[in-house]
Amino acid sequence: MSERFFPDSMPAPLASATTLPWWEAAAEHRLVVQRCTSCEHTRHPPAPICPECRSGESDWKEVSGRGEVYTFTIVHRPIAAGQELPYLVAVIALEGSGGLRIISNLVGVDPGEVAIGLPVEVVWEEMSADLAIPRFRPVSEEEPR
Amino acid sequence: MSGRKAHIVGVGETRYTRWGKIGDVTEHALACQAIQRAVEDAGLSMDDVDGLASFAEDRNEAVFLAAELGLPALRFANMVWMPGGGGGCAAVSNATMAVETGQAEVVVVYRSLCQGQFFRFGTGGMDATVPADPAPPTVRQADSMMLASLGMAMPYGLLMAAAAYALPTRRHMHLYGTTSEQLGLLAVTFREHASRNPRAVMGGRPMTLEDHQASPMIADPHRLFDCCLESDGACAVVVTTAERARDLDKPGVEVLASEQGAPKGYAFGPFTNANIPDALYATGGCEEMADRLWAKAGLGPGDVDVAQIYDHFTGCVLMQIEDYGFCKRGEGGPFIESGALAWKGGSLPTNTHGGSLSEAYIHGLNHVVEGVRSLRGESTSPVENAEVCLVTSGACVPSSAVLLGRR
Numbered sequence: 211m212s213e214r215f216f217p218d219s220m221p222a223p224l225a226s227a228t229t230l231p232w233w234e235a236a237a238e239h240r241l242v243v244q245r246c247t248s249c250e251h252t253r254h255p256p257a258p259i260c261p262e263c264r265s266g267e268s269d270w271k272e273v274s275g276r277g278e279v280y281t282f283t284i285v286h287r288p289i290a291a292g293q294e295l296p297y298l299v300a301v302i303a304l305e306g307s308g309g310l311r312i313i314s315n316l317v318g319v320d321p322g323e324v325a326i327g328l329p330v331e332v333v334w335e336e337m338s339a340d341l342a343i344p345r346f347r348p349v350s351e352e353e354p355r
Numbered sequence: 356m357s358g359r360k361a362h363i364v365g366v367g368e369t370r371y372t373r374w375g376k377i378g379d380v381t382e383h384a385l386a387c388q389a390i391q392r393a394v395e396d397a398g399l400s401m402d403d404v405d406g407l408a409s410f411a412e413d414r415n416e417a418v419f420l421a422a423e424l425g426l427p428a429l430r431f432a433n434m435v436w437m438p439g440g441g442g443g444c445a446a447v448s449n450a451t452m453a454v455e456t457g458q459a460e461v462v463v464v465y466r467s468l469c470q471g472q473f474f475r476f477g478t479g480g481m482d483a484t485v486p487a488d489p490a491p492p493t494v495r496q497a498d499s500m501m502l503a504s505l506g507m508a509m510p511y512g513l514l515m516a517a518a519a520y521a522l523p524t525r526r527h528m529h530l531y532g533t534t535s536e537q538l539g540l541l542a543v544t545f546r547e548h549a550s551r552n553p554r555a556v557m558g559g560r561p562m563t564l565e566d567h568q569a570s571p572m573i574a575d576p577h578r579l580f581d582c583c584l585e586s587d588g589a590c591a592v593v594v595t596t597a598e599r600a601r602d603l604d605k606p607g608v609e610v611l612a613s614e615q616g617a618p619k620g621y622a623f624g625p626f627t628n629a630n631i632p633d634a635l636y637a638t639g640g641c642e643e644m645a646d647r648l649w650a651k652a653g654l655g656p657g658d659v660d661v662a663q664i665y666d667h668f669t670g671c672v673l674m675q676i677e678d679y680g681f682c683k684r685g686e687g688g689p690f691i692e693s694g695a696l697a698w699k700g701g702s703l704p705t706n707t708h709g710g711s712l713s714e715a716y717i718h719g720l721n722h723v724v725e726g727v728r729s730l731r732g733e734s735t736s737p738v739e740n741a742e743v744c745l746v747t748s749g750a751c752v753p754s755s756a757v758l759l760g761r762r
């Protein structure tokens with residue numbers, strides 16, 4: 211079992227047939243972005259058509275899980291019962307994703323130490339046997355980039 | 356054609372209260388009351404009304420209102436598809452199009468909100484005191500596109516607007532050095548305007564910058580006093596043609612121009628979309644639409660005498676001020692510090708009713724009401740000889756705006 215950061219009572223993902231494959235990859239601890247097979251443009255959240263070339267063909271590209279904080283907020287009101295406060299919601303610019311960002315959380319960091327530009331890496335939180343959520347923590351200093 | 360140019364000829368509202376305080380009448384009945392008052396203010400009869408327009412997935416369907424209010428015929432019933440508060444001015448815009456094209460003669464735009472009778476915004480209907488469903492958490496089926504979009508943000512606890520719109524505001528602070536004190540000054544200014552407005556929920560509650568800075572942090576950088584009120588109440592405005600407006604006792608206010616929309620790839624804005632282009636992320640997303648609005652009216656920001664700017668959060672007002680070109684990008688903070696938004700002595704008196712931060716949160720339709728009053732000389736913070744008023748709806752979501760004028 212992975213380290214837990216948020217309670218089970220957090221809102222569960224709601225997915226359409228278009229976004230479900232993203233969550234299925236997440237369950238396998240793979241952070242992916244959707245890529246147009248016609249023009250290579252990447253997009254997130256997953257969508258049926260490439261907004262650049264309008265092709266409906268796409269595949270999933272796995273990214274490294276590294277990135278940096280693009281913006282963030284320190285939230286002091288709970289969404290779910292048993293939630294630790296405050297918690298951090300952030301937008302992460304993902305390395306090797308074709309310039310994409312995702313909404314996520316920052317964990318394992320003192321809110322006072324968070325700044326835009328902070329290098330981070332993905333950490334998977336297993337909420338249940340078939341649900342894993344990607345959160346992010348500061349890149350540990352001893353690890354080479 | 357000029358005889359069909361749209362004018363707003365009447366405004367009305369019910370009492371405004373803190374959210375959950377109106378329980379003796381339904382939200383629907385409150386909508387009826389606001390519509391009746393606006394029609395009466397126009398000097399028209401309900402027998403003249405043949406159109407109804409609203410926005411934000413209104414629960415109070417026009418067909419029932421038309422029957423209850425005894426409209427002789429409902430020729431135009433319309434709801435805007437810009438989400439939430441972004442649709443207020445768009446509803447006015449749609450009413451404008453209806454009367455200018457002859458689809459209808461008299462259209463009432465309305466909005467009624469009793470959050471206590473339904474669920475409170477920002478909770479998604481969830482209650483943070485209720486423990487989890489004992490079933491293990493798993494991915495669930497989204498019943499709509501909006502839920503599929505929110506479904507990519509909710510698992511991270513992003514459900515509350517105060518947190519969502521903190522994201523672009525935080526980035527604005529990073530890029531341009533905008534401060535919490537600058538945001539606070541904006542809130543203090545609107546509260547001062549509310550002090551003269553008997554309708555304002557916070558009319559009797561003065562606020563200093565120290566009060567703002569001492570208010571609890573909700574979602575950094577948003578303190579409590581950076582967030583709009585949560586209110587119960589309803590308001591309405593009546594739109595008709597110049598020809599009809601000429602025969603009425605009170606002066607009509609001309610709809611000089613109206614616009615609605617969103618830039619490319621914006622979707623629902625930063626609430627669920629982390630991939631808004633970098634150049635647009637720390638903005639209200641309204642710049643392109645603002646340019647179209649100015650061009651359509653043949654006016655520019657320098658022509659505006661008074662503004663009613665959608666204020667769900669202080670930072671969103673600041674970013675809109677930049678979007679509409681009242682100052683350069685990144686200079687919204689110093690612009691606020693200059694006192695520009697103040698009723699007395701400001702170059703751009705803004706939210707003369709107190710706004711959603713201090714009058715009431717009626718999804719911004721109360722800003723249209725105040726826009727009309729400010730040009731009729733009926734505002735409780737009147738701007739002398741005001742001829743042009745900008746009203747905006749929403750920011751950081753697809754949004755809309757109108758330019759109102761008095762000849």
Ligand SMILES: [Zn+2]
Pocket residue numbers: 246247248249250251260261262263264265
């Ligand atoms: Zn493509």
